[in-house]
Amino acid sequence: MSVQRNHRLKPSDIEQREGRILRQGNINEEVEIFRYVTEKSFDAYSWQLIENKQKIISQVMTDKVCGRSVDDVVEQAFYYAEIKMLATGNTKIKEHLDLKISVQRLQLQRRQFLDEQSQARRNLETRIPKQLESQQTMLANLEEAQEYAKQFPKGIDIDDETISAQDSTPFSIVIEGVTYDNRKDGGQAILNATSAYLGANIKYIGTYRGFEVGVFTDALVQAHLILKAKKIQLDTSLGMSGKGNLTRLDNLIDTRLPEKVEMQKQQIADTNNLKEFSENLVKQTFPKEQEYQEKNKRLTELTR
Incomplete structure (x- = not known):
């Protein structure tokens, strides 16, 4: 107290x-x-x-x-x-x-x-229409890339005896014009092609599962791998393991791409909710308008 x-x-x-x-x-x-x-x-x-x-x-x-x-x-x-x-x-x-x-x-x-x-x-006049248009275009591009990726499922090494070749897609990656049919050599080829590159611009080094494979280095000198198909580009950090980098590329296609589709749908839903909220708000009057007018009128009378 x-x-x-x-x-x-x-x-x-x-x-x-x-x-x-x-x-x-x-x-x-x-x-x-x-x-x-x-x-x-x-x-x-x-x-x-x-x-x-x-x-x-x-x-x-x-x-x-x-x-x-x-x-x-x-x-x-x-x-x-x-x-x-x-x-x-x-x-x-x-x-x-x-x-x-x-x-x-x-x-x-x-x-x-x-x-x-x-x-x-x-x-309602500018921001929301432009935002919805941009988000819907991005969603269409993501869904197109996702549908395209279904044509190129994850492959297995031809020397993997635990899986029947007739029941699966063989592994294949092209790096600097050379085709590799196993993950060990393909992963090492990625490391060899990216080891000396420090450029900020994307350098494309091959193709994997229908996507172009590229590399670039960010401002912190961290190398990134790029997958590009249609109008969509995905990236992940470049690791020191050849096979690990291939796993990262697979995750971009099989996990990250579907996640981005769902995230984009949620963003569109959020924008539509904002649109609905804004439409309701512009129709409203100040909840205490009557109280404000009455008190303001009385204040004016007392001030005279």
């Missing part, structure tokens, strides 16, 4: 005064802060000064934050105004200050709502 009988002259002093009661390290779930003010005294003017200082701070800080959020510093300004209100003894002044605080809060909420509506309209 914190009991404060006198006030400070700056908002930061008031915040500092709380010590650790509102800061990290206080193990209590709830705390109580009592601030004492004297009605019909100079306290009202003093809290007016603090409120105005906090408003200036709020204006500076909220210019740097997202327009759709009400910053804590704005709420703090309202809080100081409430203390100032309690320090006055005039009922009309109290009503005026109470209404002013309430209207200001409603104005912030209303502005936030209208900003979100404006953003929703912009989304």
Whole structure:
């Protein structure tokens, strides 16, 4: 519990005064802060000064934050105004200050709502249609590549006696014009073809399961293997094991490609959900519009 009988002259002093009661390290779930003010005294003017200082701070800080959020510093300004209100003894002044605080809060909420509506309209006019078009094109390309890949199932080594040759597709990879029919030699050929290449541009070195095989090096000098077919390109990091690299290429086709198809479908679903949400939002009115208008009207009457 914190009991404060006198006030400070700056908002930061008031915040500092709380010590650790509102800061990290206080193990209590709830705390109580009592601030004492004297009605019909100079306290009202003093809290007016603090409120105005906090408003200036709020204006500076909220210019740097997202327009759709009400910053804590704005709420703090309202809080100081409430203390100032309690320090006055005039009922009309109290009503005026109470209404002013309430209207200001409603104005912030209303502005936030209208900003979100404006953003929703912009989304519906430009962003969402372009995004859906791009996502649907990508999905079509991924599904085309996935269907194409079905023509080239994963092959086995011809010397693997545990699997009947008539029941499976033989392994085959072409690296730098040479065809390899076993994974050991094919994997080593990949290592030989990529060992000295450090270029950022893709260098194509052969074909595997209907896909072009390439290599490139990223900014961190990490080599990557590329598989390209139709309009789709997949990549994975280049390892030090020849057979391991072939496994990575198989995983790109058999696992990564289907995953990308499903991810793209989910992205389209998310965009459609955003579209539906935006369409509903632009049709709405501010939920507290009537309250805002009534209080604003009463505030105007008291101000005359």
